[in-house]
Amino acid sequence: MLLPHYPWPSHSNRAHPPDEGCSDYIIDIRLRVNMEDVLTGFDLTVGSGDAGISLHHPVIASPMAGVFDPPYRRILHDLGIELSYTEMISSRGIYEGSGKTEEIAGWIPEIGCSAAQIFGSEPVYLSHAAKEMERMGHHMIDINAGCPKRKVLVQGSGGALIRTPERLLACLGAVLDSVRIPVSIKIRSGYHTFEKGPFLDLVKDISSIGVSCIALHPRTVAQGFRGSAERGLIDEVSSLVDVPVIASGDVRERSDVVDYLRRGARAVMVGRALMGDPLRVKRLINGGTHDPLSTVEGIREHLKRAREHLVHSVNHYGERRGCVRFRSHLGWYTARFPGRKRIRDRIFHVSSTDETMDLIDNIEREWTSIPSTGNIKYSR
Template identity: 30%
Template sequence: MAFSIGNYSIEKPVILAPMAGVTDLPFRRLCHQHGAGLVVSEMVTSDVRLWDTNKSRMRLIHDAEVAPRSVQIAGSDPTMMAQAARQNVELGAQIIDINMGCPAKKVLNKAAGSALLQDEPLVQKILESVVSSVDVPVTLKIRTGWSPDQRNGLSIAKIAEQSGIQALAVHGRTRACKFKGEVEFDTIAAIKQAISIPVFANGDIQSAEQAKQVLDYTQADAVMIGRAAQGRPWIFREINHYLEHNELLAPPSTDEVQAIVINHVTALHDFYGSFMGTRIARKHVGWYLQTLADTTPFRSQFNRIEDAQEQLDLLNEFFAS
């Protein structure tokens, strides 16, 4: 089920969605190892004046990246978006992804993310501006519309294709719905019918069986997995296995989960340094514990630790018991 984004061939039809504060380099690498065909970076603001913050600097490290390196930018000014795209390409991005799907207030207040969906002429200007400014493929992530009575995902998808966008990810809800309510797979299916570029179905896909149902129903080229990968990076190989063999893969053993968690936490310490790394490890370990259905007081104990080695020791102790 390979498909292409520009001249890049993506061999596996499962993509890691960009998630701010989650899909940093260590997590992207981990999901790629577990079978994600493409991983997309956290959202980077298009305002290059803000790139000097520590947070943005961490998000702009593209050299040790899993290829093809896809970097997501957000903003509402066509010129700034083009500039951000060019500078990310200079920093090593091989695909530029434009965010018009984020429902977060912080992003909407700047009239970026899914707020743009209410202004189709501006959407077209941004897309054309970014596409013409770089010589790498540009992809787009949208929602099905601004609100349930303004579902214009289909016309946005056509504008995207005409503007030279090479692939389109669709989160099957409107901006107003945020992450609540049923996902509109009908709309994704209609968009797939209407355009000829690859389409990725996104929204609440939690399991391998569900991924197959969504692909069969929408005829999309790939599924995009977001929150279901938190604490469960092996979901990618589970989906790939099910699509290939029509059978469920056995869940990872406790020993394997232990190795994944330890390696992930170590990678966070290495990437961010001990001080930031131990803090960022807390939320990831929290997600792993939810996956393991852990109800013990271990998490609150873990969250109090400030020392990197102590975190690893305590995790090994936890798995040993």
């Protein structure tokens, strides 16, 4: 299946219907899928020339505040993730020069292609932030119009933008006019409830304004992460718009990836399933359902990644801060370890590299000495 090409006028990042006179500015968005195996021959390119982002598999690491920071995104990139998103970046924080916000927005080459996800409700803030993200080296800008957290919603940002389509489109337009790199948006299926007509109208408006792709989490804002993602909505939206749709929500196994692609999604976002489980990336990309923690070798590989993650965290933030930030991650890495409450109590008392490494070594000795590691239930 070959999607149409769209011109990219030199004065704007907006996509318009094909025009033979604008061939120098084509946004090249291609997807080749063998329908006998939706993952065979996968090739998705978003952007053109030096701004293009090429993906050779459909698995993308989603934006997760407090989880997918640069050290962890580096681990995911080493395991095969080609495109990952930043944590949510406050556009107002960037506008006002907040040091904390600028740290979250930082990009390093070791994490690969990066989409900077910005949030806000004021076009002037979002436009400024988008320019700064492009200057910092990010490869794509994403506008968050789906976050269900109250502290974001009360600002009129995140999922609250769905309630004001005119403002959402104004924000999106301001960003599109500010940068030359691809622009995407992440939305949910509604605010309190799913209203099919208004939602599909909004999706069509978003598509026509010129975004490079649309990420859809088919739950409402009010649902948060409760219940199940309404996957059938991906079928409808992907057949309605001419830009790639990225599916988000309940992606845990390769079968979930395949299901979303068969429904018309061009790629999938994975978030919660990767918390403390970076090796899941290999299964999502290459297949297989084998539990890596059912063998001694698998446990050692799992904790090897934890050690690498600690080193990256310390190098990125400094020793004490890097170790403190790593505590939560180590809790997720060891969430399935028998006696995890005892382990968790020990985790939150380490504050140096040596202490944390010693703790991981002790966990590995205890874990690999369990007579039957296969009894550890594998699920998330």
